Amino acid sequence: MHLLYDRPVAHEGRGHRKVYRGQSATGRHRSFPLSNYQDLIIQRLKREGGSDFPWPSLGFGRDKLRGTFKPVWLYNSSGFVLGGDVVTYCEVFDFSTNAWRYVVPASPYPINAYHKPVYLDGSLYWLTECDPPMVLSFDLHTETFQVICKAPFAHPPDPRHITMCILHNRLSLSERKDLTQVIWSFDSSHKTWKTLCSFDLNPTFSWICQEEVASLLPIAILDKGQLLLQGRGSMNPLLIHVLHNTSYDLFCRPKIPSGSVYYFESLFSAFSNSLI
Numbered sequence: 001m002h003l004l005y006d007r008p009v010a011h012e013g014r015g016h017r018k019v020y021r022g023q024s025a026t027g028r029h030r031s032f033p034l035s036n037y038q039d040l041i042i043q044r045l046k047r048e049g050g051s052d053f054p055w056p057s058l059g060f061g062r063d064k065l066r067g068t069f070k071p072v073w074l075y076n077s078s079g080f081v082l083g084g085d086v087v088t089y090c091e092v093f094d095f096s097t098n099a100w101r102y103v104v105p106a107s108p109y110p111i112n113a114y115h116k117p118v119y120l121d122g123s124l125y126w127l128t129e130c131d132p133p134m135v136l137s138f139d140l141h142t143e144t145f146q147v148i149c150k151a152p153f154a155h156p157p158d159p160r161h162i163t164m165c166i167l168h169n170r171l172s173l174s175e176r177k178d179l180t181q182v183i184w185s186f187d188s189s190h191k192t193w194k195t196l197c198s199f200d201l202n203p204t205f206s207w208i209c210q211e212e213v214a215s216l217l218p219i220a221i222l223d224k225g226q227l228l229l230q231g232r233g234s235m236n237p238l239l240i241h242v243l244h245n246t247s248y249d250l251f252c253r254p255k256i257p258s259g260s261v262y263y264f265e266s267l268f269s270a271f272s273n274s275l276i
C-alpha cells in the first residue's frame with residue numbers, strides 16, 4: 001500500500017490535482033478531492049506567483065482500534081490569514097464520506113512546517129515552533145492533540161537543522177550542529193530522551209553539497225550498526241554510515257530530481273476492497 005499526492009500548482013488547468021491511495025498487491029487505486037488547505041495553497045500561488053515558503057506535508061496513519069486509515073493535514077494560519085495570532089487548522093479525510101472535515105480544536109501550538117509528520121503506533125507526530133520545540137501527537141482514533149514532551153535541544157537558528165523520524169520503532173529526533181549531527185531516541189516509558197549516536201558530516205560532502213544546511217534524514221538502522229541516511233535535496237543520494245568505524249558508503253543516487261519514499265512496516269495490513 002502507498003499514498004501519493006501532488007502538490008497543487010497554480011498553472012491554468014492544473015489546479016485540480018488530487019491525492020491517490022493505492023494498493024500495491026492489486027494495482028488498484030483511489031483518488032480523493034483537494035482539501036481546503038490545498039485550495040489555499042493554489043490561491044496563494046496564483047496571488048504571489050512563487051513558492052518560497054514551507055509546505056506542510058500530508059500525514060498518514062492508521063486508527064489502531066477501528067483499522068481505518070486517515071490522511072491528515074495540519075497547518076498554520078500564517079501565510080493565509082492576515083493579522084491576528086497564528087493558529088493551526090487540522091483537516092482529516094474520511095473515506096466513508098469521500099470528504100475532508102475539520103478537527104476542532106487543532107494543535108495548541110504552531111507547527112514547524114519544514115518537517116514531515118511521522119506515524120507510530122496509532123498516532124501522528126509533529127514538532128512545534130516553540131522555544132524549546134515540543135513534540136505534538138495526534139491520536140488517530142480519538143482525533144485529539146497532546147503535547148508529549150519537550151525536544152532535547154533549544155530552538156534552532158534554522159528550522160531545517162532538525163528532523164523527526166522513527167528508528168527501531170521509537171520516535172527519534174535529530175539535530176545538526178555545524179558539522180556534527182546528533183540523534184536522540186525517545187523512551188516513552190520514562191518520557192526521556194537518550195542519545196542514540198552522533199556522526200561527523202565532513203565525509204558526506206563527497207556526495208552532498210557542503211552548502212546544504214538541512215540535517216540528513218535518518219531512514220533506518222540496518223544490520224551490523226549501519227545507519228541509512230538521505231540528503232534533503234531532490235538529487236541527494238542515500239548513504240550508509242557504519243557507526244562503529246565512522247565510515248560512509250554510497251548506497252544509491254537518483255538519476256532525476258525526486259522525493260523520498262518511506263517504508264512504514266506498522267502500516268502494512270490487508271485492505272478491504274470496499275476502500276479501494
